[in-house]
Structures are given as C-alpha cells and as structure tokens.
Amino acid sequence: MAENSAAGTILNIEGLNVSYPVYETDPVRALRGIDLKVREGEIIGLVGESGSGKTTLARSIMQLISRPGRVDSGRIEYDGRDLATLGEEELRALRGNDIAMVIPNPRTELNPLVTVGMQIANVARYHLSLPRKEAKKMAMAMLEAVQIPDPTRRFKAYPHELSGGMAQRVVMAIALICSPRFIISDDATSGLDVTVQTQVLELLQDLVQQQGASMLFITRDIGITAHYCHQVAIIYAGEIVELASTQNFFDNPQHPYSVMLLSAFSHNPKLRGLWTKVVDAALEGAAESGCYFAARCVRASDKCRAEHPDMREMTDAHSVRCHHPVER
Amino acid sequence: MSVVLSVQNLVQHFPIAGSRSVVQAVNNVSFTVARGETLSLVGESGSGKTTVGRCILGLIDPTGGDISFHGEKIGKKHNVRSRGLRGKIQLVFQEPAESLDPRIRIGVTIGEPLRSLGEKREDRNKRVREIARRVGLSEDALYQYPAELSAGQQQRVGIARAIITDPELIVLDEPTSALDPTARAEIIDLLIRLQKELNTAYLFISHDLSTVRYLSHRVAVMYLGMIVEQGSAQDIFSRPRHPYSIGLLSSVLLPNPNLERRSEVSLQGEIPSPIDLPEGCYLASRCPFVEAECNARMPDADDIGGGHLVHCFKHRNVIDEEKATLDYFERFQEEAEKLLISGH
Ligand SMILES: Nc1ncnc2c1ncn2[C@@H]1O[C@H](COP(=O)(O)OP(=O)(O)OP(=O)(O)O)[C@@H](O)[C@H]1O
Ligand SMILES: Nc1ncnc2c1ncn2[C@@H]1O[C@H](COP(=O)(O)OP(=O)(O)OP(=O)(O)O)[C@@H](O)[C@H]1O
Ligand SMILES: [Mg+2]
Ligand SMILES: [Mg+2]
Numbered sequence: 001m002a003e004n005s006a007a008g009t010i011l012n013i014e015g016l017n018v019s020y021p022v023y024e025t026d027p028v029r030a031l032r033g034i035d036l037k038v039r040e041g042e043i044i045g046l047v048g049e050s051g052s053g054k055t056t057l058a059r060s061i062m063q064l065i066s067r068p069g070r071v072d073s074g075r076i077e078y079d080g081r082d083l084a085t086l087g088e089e090e091l092r093a094l095r096g097n098d099i100a101m102v103i104p105n106p107r108t109e110l111n112p113l114v115t116v117g118m119q120i121a122n123v124a125r126y127h128l129s130l131p132r133k134e135a136k137k138m139a140m141a142m143l144e145a146v147q148i149p150d151p152t153r154r155f156k157a158y159p160h161e162l163s164g165g166m167a168q169r170v171v172m173a174i175a176l177i178c179s180p181r182f183i184i185s186d187d188a189t190s191g192l193d194v195t196v197q198t199q200v201l202e203l204l205q206d207l208v209q210q211q212g213a214s215m216l217f218i219t220r221d222i223g224i225t226a227h228y229c230h231q232v233a234i235i236y237a238g239e240i241v242e243l244a245s246t247q248n249f250f251d252n253p254q255h256p257y258s259v260m261l262l263s264a265f266s267h268n269p270k271l272r273g274l275w276t277k278v279v280d281a282a283l284e285g286a287a288e289s290g291c292y293f294a295a296r297c298v299r300a301s302d303k304c305r306a307e308h309p310d311m312r313e314m315t316d317a318h319s320v321r322c323h324h325p326v327e328r
Numbered sequence: 329m330s331v332v333l334s335v336q337n338l339v340q341h342f343p344i345a346g347s348r349s350v351v352q353a354v355n356n357v358s359f360t361v362a363r364g365e366t367l368s369l370v371g372e373s374g375s376g377k378t379t380v381g382r383c384i385l386g387l388i389d390p391t392g393g394d395i396s397f398h399g400e401k402i403g404k405k406h407n408v409r410s411r412g413l414r415g416k417i418q419l420v421f422q423e424p425a426e427s428l429d430p431r432i433r434i435g436v437t438i439g440e441p442l443r444s445l446g447e448k449r450e451d452r453n454k455r456v457r458e459i460a461r462r463v464g465l466s467e468d469a470l471y472q473y474p475a476e477l478s479a480g481q482q483q484r485v486g487i488a489r490a491i492i493t494d495p496e497l498i499v500l501d502e503p504t505s506a507l508d509p510t511a512r513a514e515i516i517d518l519l520i521r522l523q524k525e526l527n528t529a530y531l532f533i534s535h536d537l538s539t540v541r542y543l544s545h546r547v548a549v550m551y552l553g554m555i556v557e558q559g560s561a562q563d564i565f566s567r568p569r570h571p572y573s574i575g576l577l578s579s580v581l582l583p584n585p586n587l588e589r590r591s592e593v594s595l596q597g598e599i600p601s602p603i604d605l606p607e608g609c610y611l612a613s614r615c616p617f618v619e620a621e622c623n624a625r626m627p628d629a630d631d632i633g634g635g636h637l638v639h640c641f642k643h644r645n646v647i648d649e650e651k652a653t654l655d656y657f658e659r660f661q662e663e664a665e666k667l668l669i670s671g672h
Contacts, residue, residue: 050508163599166598193372194372195372199596222509223581250586259668262664264510265664268664268668271665272513275672
C-alpha cells in the first residue's frame with residue numbers, strides 16, 4: 001500500500017510515559033517515552049506481545065487511563081489540540097464524534113435489553129443531535145454499510161440473537177456512525193473466525209478510505225498488518241522499537257525483536273534458533289538501564305546492557321531503536 | 329499404519345431447554361487417526377471441533393455413531409475411565425492457567441493421573457521428574473504454583489500431565505492459542521519432538537492454519553458440524569477442493585505483504601444457525617458455485633484418491649476456477665528463510 005506522505009498529521013504523541021502503581025513494589029511502567037505520529041488517511045498497525053502496553057496506549061489517546069494508572073509525562077495532540085487541556089465535556093464530544101474505539105468481545109459492549117437498531121440510533125441522537133426518526137434512518141443505513149445481512153430484521157434483534165461476527169459489525173456501526181476521523185481498533189478482530197475476519201477487515205479499510213479517516217490498528221497478529229496497514233510499529237516493554245512503512249518493515253526488519261517475532265511465525269526451528277535466546281522467565285524485565293530487550297536478544301553486547309538505545313532513522317520511513325540493527 | 333482411533337458417523341445434538349429444537353453440533357463425522365500421526369480438525373468457531381473431542385474423551389454421550397479405540401468400541405460401558413483404557417487417551421486444554429489448580433504444586437499436578445492409576449508414591453515422583461525433564465521444566469518448577477510460571481511453562485505442565493500415562497492418543501484442543509508467538513512456537517516444537525519420541529497419535533484442534541500446516545499429517549475441515557473435506561495436509565493446503573476450504577485458506581493473512589492469496593472463491597454472508605440447518609449443503613447460502621441440487625440435498629463424500637474426500641457436487645468446477653494450486657504456506661516459509669537467514 002502506498003502511503004500518503006503529503007497529508008497532515010492528525011495525531012501526534014510525544015514522550016508519553018504511563019505507569020500503574022503496584023502495592024509495595026515499583027510501579028509498572030506500561031509506556032516509556034512513546035513518540036508516534038499518525039497522518040490523515042493512514043492506517044498504522046501496532047504489534048506487540050501481551051502486556052507490552054498496546055491497550056494502555058489506546059486508552060491514553062482516549063484519555064481513559066483510569067486510576068490508579070497515571071500519565072507521568074508527555075503530550076498527545078489531536079488535530080493540533082493538546083488533549084490534556086480539554087475538559088470532560090469537550091472530551092466526551094471528541095470521543096463520540098471524532099475518535100472512536102472498537103474493542104473485542106462485542107457482546108459486553110452492547111446493552112442486552114435494547115434492540116441493536118435503537119442502540120445505533122441512540123448514538124446518532126445523542127452525538128449528532130438528530131431527531132428520532134432521522135436517527136433511526138441513519139442507523140438503518142449504517143447496518144447496511146457494515147453489511148449485516150437482512151438489516152431490516154436485524155434492526156429489531158437483541159444482541160444475543162446475533163452471531164459474534166454480526167455483533168462485531170454492530171459495534172463497528174456504533175463506532176462509525178458519527179464518521180470519526182480517528183479509529184482505534186484494539187484487538188477487535190481477534191475473536192472472529194478467519195473468513196469473517198477478512199470481511200470485517202475489508203469493511204474497516206473501505207470505511208477508513210471513504211471517510212478519509214485514520215486508524216490505529218492494534219493486534220498481536222503481525223500477519224494482519226502486512227495486508228491492511230500503511231505503517232507498522234513494533235512495541236516492546238512499553239516502547240516502540242521499530243517503526244516503518246509496511247513494505248520497508250517486511251522487506252527489511254531491523255530490530256532483533258522484530259526479527260525474532262517474524263521467525264516465530266515462520267514455523268522454522270532453524271530460523272527461530274538463530275534469533276531466539278532461551279532465557280529464564282524470572283529474569284525478564286529486570287533490566288532498567290540499557291536496552292529492555294537485551295536479556296532476550298541474540299545480538300546483545302555490553303553496550304546494550306549499559307546504555308539505553310535511542311530511536312534512529314535508518315532510511316526514509318524506517319526507524320529502529322537498537323545499537324546493533326540487523327543489516328542485510 | 330495401525331489405526332488408533334476410528335470415528336464413524338458421529339452425531340451430537342444438544343437439547344435446548346424449553347424448546348423442541350436441538351443444536352446440531354456434530355453431524356455425521358467420520359475419520360481415523362493412526363499411530364504417530366497428527367490429524368488436525370480446523371474450522372470456524374462453533375463448527376463442532378471441541379464437541380468431537382469431548383465425545384472421544386467420553387465427557388459426553390454421543391447422540392449417534394461409533395467411536396472405537398484399537399477396534400474396540402468406546403461407549404457407556406467401555407470408556408476412558410474403564411480399567412484397560414485409563415490413561416490411554418489424554419487431553420490438553422486451551423487455557424493452561426484455567427486447567428491447573430492454583431493451590432496445587434506443579435509436581436503434584438503432573439503426577440495426578442498416575443495416582444488415579446494407583447501407582448506408588450516413589451515411582452510417581454521418579455516419573456514426574458523424568459517427564460518434567462522431557463518437556464523442558466526445571467526441577468525447581470515442580471515445587472512452584474501455577475501462578476509463578478509463564479503461560480508457556482504452564483502449557484508445558486499441561487503436556488507433561490498428559491504424557492505421563494504413556495497415552496496412545498492426545499486430544500489437543502487449541503493448546504497454543506492463548507500464547508504469545510515465541511511461546512507458541514516452542515510448544516509446537518515440543519509437541520512434534522514428543523510425538524517422534526513416543527509415537528503418540530494427536531488429534532489437534534486449532535484455528536491457527538499456519539500451525540496446522542506445519543505440524544499435521546492430515547487435515548479435516550469442519551463446517552457446521554460436518555467434515556466438508558479431509559486429506560493429507562499437502563493436498564488440503566495446495567489443492568483444496570471444497571469451496572469452504574478454499575475460502576478458509578485464502579483468508580489466512582501471512583506476515584508478508586507480497587503473498588496475498590486472492591481467491592476467486594469469496595464466501596459472503598453469515599453462517600446459518602446450527603439449530604436450523606438447511607436441507608441441502610450447509611454452505612449453499614454462502615457459496616458462489618451454488619446450483620439447484622445443492623439446496624436439495626447434502627452431497628456425499630467424493631473420494632478423489634489418496635484419502636482425499638470432498639463433500640461437494642461442484643468440486644470439479646471449483647478446481648477449474650481455482651487455478652492457483654500453490655501452497656502459499658510453503659512459499660511463505662521459503663521467503664521467510666531467505667529473509668531471516670540474511671543479516672544473521
Ligand atoms: N489497571 C492496571 N493496573 C495495573 N497494571 C496494569 C493495569 N492495566 C495494565 N497494566 C499493566 O500494564 C502493562 C501493559 O498492559 P496493557 O494492557 O496495555 O498491555 P497489552 O499490550 O494491551 O496486552 P494484551 O495484548 O494482553 O492486551 C502490563 O504489564 C499490565 O500488567
Ligand atoms: N453443552 C452444550 N449445549 C448446547 N450447545 C452446545 C453445547 N456444547 C456446544 N454446543 C454448541 O455446539 C456447537 C459446536 O460447539 P463446539 O464448542 O464444539 O465448537 P468449536 O468448533 O469447538 O468452536 P470454537 O472454535 O469456538 O472452540 C456450537 O453451536 C455450540 O454452541
Ligand atoms: Mg490489550
Ligand atoms: Mg472449541
């Protein structure tokens with residue numbers, strides 16, 4: 001996919017640090033110095049293992065980090081506005097109209113007692129201040145847009161009467177009805193079956209393109225990013241370690257962690273052996289100075305254990321945080 | 329090859345409280361698994377994979393059909409809890425954490441199946457240490473509690489507990505789907521190595537088709553409680569014949585932007601409800617090849633050689649259309665090898 005480099009920046013995150021205090025020990029530093037720019041019309045994939053901070057980043061953008069979690073430093077600018085300076089009222093308007101989040105487990109998102117059509121319509125009434133009749137019409141159009149089969153009948157259905165794929169589409173319809181300019185999808189397709197997942201991904205991609213929106217696509221499945229994202233960001237232990245255009249990333253992955261991830265997907269023990277270091281789980285995360293990945297890295301040197309690497313731009317549209325990036 | 333497990337015309341219907349209809353979870357499923365062989369059951373959520381596994385383990389009593397172990401029927405009287413069969417068929421679960429008792433030390437958990445077989449304590453402890461070594465658990469881990477282990481280590485415990493009785497068949501129900509990629513790959517390697525050493529048969533249930541491609545000898549594709557196609561892994565992945573298998577395989581997104589399996593066969597629409605299955609082929613409502621016959625009755629299995637069975641009236645037309653007989657997973661592996669060796 002070609003990227004749109006002329007477009008303006010819609011989201012700009014600088015030096016974001018977020019932590020969760022833990023009783024009687026050091027706080028969990030969930031995000032450590034995140035810098036990330038998303039341009040208009042761009043889909044950026046965020047990939048990392050469980051606990052790497054992906055959901056924390058999504059919730060930070062939504063200004064929904066709940067106590068005891070806290071933003072220690074950094075700023076998030078959306079469309080030129082510093083989100084931290086907005087009041088609760090402004091934030092609520094922004095969350096409904098401009099920024100939308102799609103999450104997994106669609107059923108927990110939906111009210112079991114209200115028909116899905118009315119749930120979508122209520123969002124339009126509240127956020128777009130539409131009269132009841134207009135809102136219902138719009139909800140119907142949205143059900144069609146997300147390609148729910150037999151939308152007239154489904155409008156009157158309750159959530160439990162829908163399959164998982166259909167419920168996920170309803171949640172998408174709710175997220176997209178106000179034509180958001182920025183969509184965050186947090187692992188939203190992982191619970192779906194692959195044939196349904198493809199349909200939902202195509203749909204998201206089309207909607208993003210038609211509405212000129214941008215998307216932060218969070219996933220543990222690096223395969224999806226290869227086919228649906230313009231850029232790929234790899235997050236490890238709360239920091240971005242590699243950021244590149246999708247083509248550059250897959251042609252020439254440079255961070256040893258990225259390469260280790262790819263080798264795990266290759267199902268080739270020889271390749272994995274080259275890039276994976278067997279470590280004791282208990283020792284992981286111990287490093288607070290130096291590179292956080294050093295203990296698991298096959299290329300780690302004394303420098304890596306002593307000195308924390310900065311993000312370096314290697315070539316155009318390709319940055320890596322590593323003292324010894326992989327060269328080919 | 330000697331057949332360990334044979335399942336013939338298995339049917340499992342679940343009653344629905346307060347209703348006369350039933351959930352038709354498994355509909356006429358037949359397959360065999362031989363010694364040292366891995367048969368994978370793939371298919372979407374709700375296609376009946378777990379239910380098939382539970383029938384084999386005697387956790388539910390099938391509505392119809394036969395299950396035999398080494399030619400002997402398993403049923404109410406003769407099942408996995410009976411004397412001669414105890415420990416011969418084992419199960420590994422998806423969520424390692426949930427399948428382990430949080431208050432019991434790892435070593436005790438692993439030895440548990442031997443205790444129910446009545447083995448003496450010293451023998452048990454010796455065997456536990458031996459098995460732990462086999463699956464790559466340290467001696468220290470045996471004295472720890474589940475919460476102290478990583479998810480990958482916990483799954484090793486699940487596997488250790490399964491192999492300690494020298495089973496001939498292990499049902500693995502999505503054993504790696506809760507794991508991160510690195511841990512997943514390690515568990516897969518372990519399973520393959522153990523199978524080579526012990527010659528165990530695996531019934532491997534999974535959504536993860538690249539893993540299935542990698543470790544299976546044979547593959548059965550399930551859709552709405554029936555096996556629509558089965559055959560060698562090679563055949564299924566490089567020459568799928570059933571429109572559903574083609575749709576399923578072309579939906580897999582491999583981590584390489586240049587490898588996209590654009591298929592002519594695109595499955596639209598939603599899956600019918602297992603409560604209200606159509607008269608004819610279950611895929612008819614989503615299938616681009618559908619014709620009148622497909623809506624009238626369910627096609628029988630067509631044997632196209634080499635144990636490759638397809639339930640589809642139109643599979644000869646499908647193969648015309650689907651010219652791409654390339655095994656994308658193999659191409660992906662070749663490309664990955666080139667990329668990942670360079671730079672090391
Ligand atoms: N409410 C909380 N209180 C304490 N720690 C938390 C809380 N939420 C998250 N964390 C910790 O912050 C880190 C990042 O968590 P986060 O949920 O952002 O990860 P993730 O990348 O979304 O993981 P997953 O892929 O499992 O969803 C983890 O170490 C997690 O344990
Ligand atoms: N005890 C039960 N009572 C009623 N219906 C059931 C029961 N167990 C399973 N089913 C239904 O049977 C069908 C098959 O379920 P099963 O769990 O075997 O599918 P699966 O292929 O393992 O799915 P998944 O990939 O989500 O694990 C589903 O429609 C399910 O809702
Ligand atoms: Mg998360
Ligand atoms: Mg299941």
